[in-house]
Amino acid sequence: MNTNVLVAYGTTNGSTVGIAEAVAQVLREEGLTAETASAGTIRDVTPYDAVVVGGGLYAGHWHKDARRFVRRNARELGERPVWLFSSGPLDPSASERDIPPVPGVQRAMRRVDAREHVTFGGCLEEGAKGFVARMIVRNGKGGDFRDFPRIEQWAMHVADELTRADP
Template sequence: MLNKVLVAYGTTNGSTARIAEAIADILRKEGLSAEAMPARSVTSVRAYDAVVVGGGLYAGRWHKDARRFVRRHARELSGRSLWFFSSGPLDASASERDIPPVPGVRRAMIRLDVREHVTFGGCLEEGAKGFVARKIVSSGKGGDFRDFDQIAAWAARIGSELVSESPRS
């Protein structure tokens, strides 16, 4: 039965973690067992029927923890239902149009037969870690561009797919 889902994420300032937690919440509402975990703390994906992997985007690359997670668990991931998400644009573009995955994520999607990728808006606010992040915020270009309705709709679609694929007793 397809009912246990891992939502693994790579984040620096917590924005992507909040998205992952929202996805896990929606999956639970769909009747699945789901948990969100930092990608770097996952030791195995064997216990999960499906996996959602997300990473913040930094200078055109997925967060290093998401990249490492995918490399480390590639063999196990290739046999599971798998989705990717990215977070990062610091504007409304992710809510207005489909933003394709960055090249490294696209290559992993092909290699692992990922069902779908979506890019959500990012969030960078006062107190952000890192010199570049602080400069972005201090220049007035930060903010919270996450669209939780869009995130919920995507997660609900994943939940529906998984529930419909589960064998009936």
């Protein structure tokens, strides 16, 4: 049986999309069927055997599309394996140590009995949407802190769990 995985994401400036696509690519390379989609557009998760949900962190909150997606699909998500990730710190801290999930992500984890959560560094560059985001970039605090080798390693871990699972 081929495992069909959804990698849903909530993002404002697009950096979380890059992480979601990297995760899906690794899953495909490991023989799984994986697709990415904006969490705000998904209405039905029943075609998927497993789900990964990622959201950007903004002022200590998980992206609203990711939060709403989990809340809206909680029952169905609770019936399949789910992993969560956050994207956000604009420094190398996420690659240097484990960053615990923010309270909203903790609630989402409990709601769907998620297998695990990981926080990856974020990316905020010139052209970012929002006054605060533009100020961060203007003050030299932006940059790309996504650690793709670490993201790919985590995706391999997810793939390993799915391929070892008994159908």
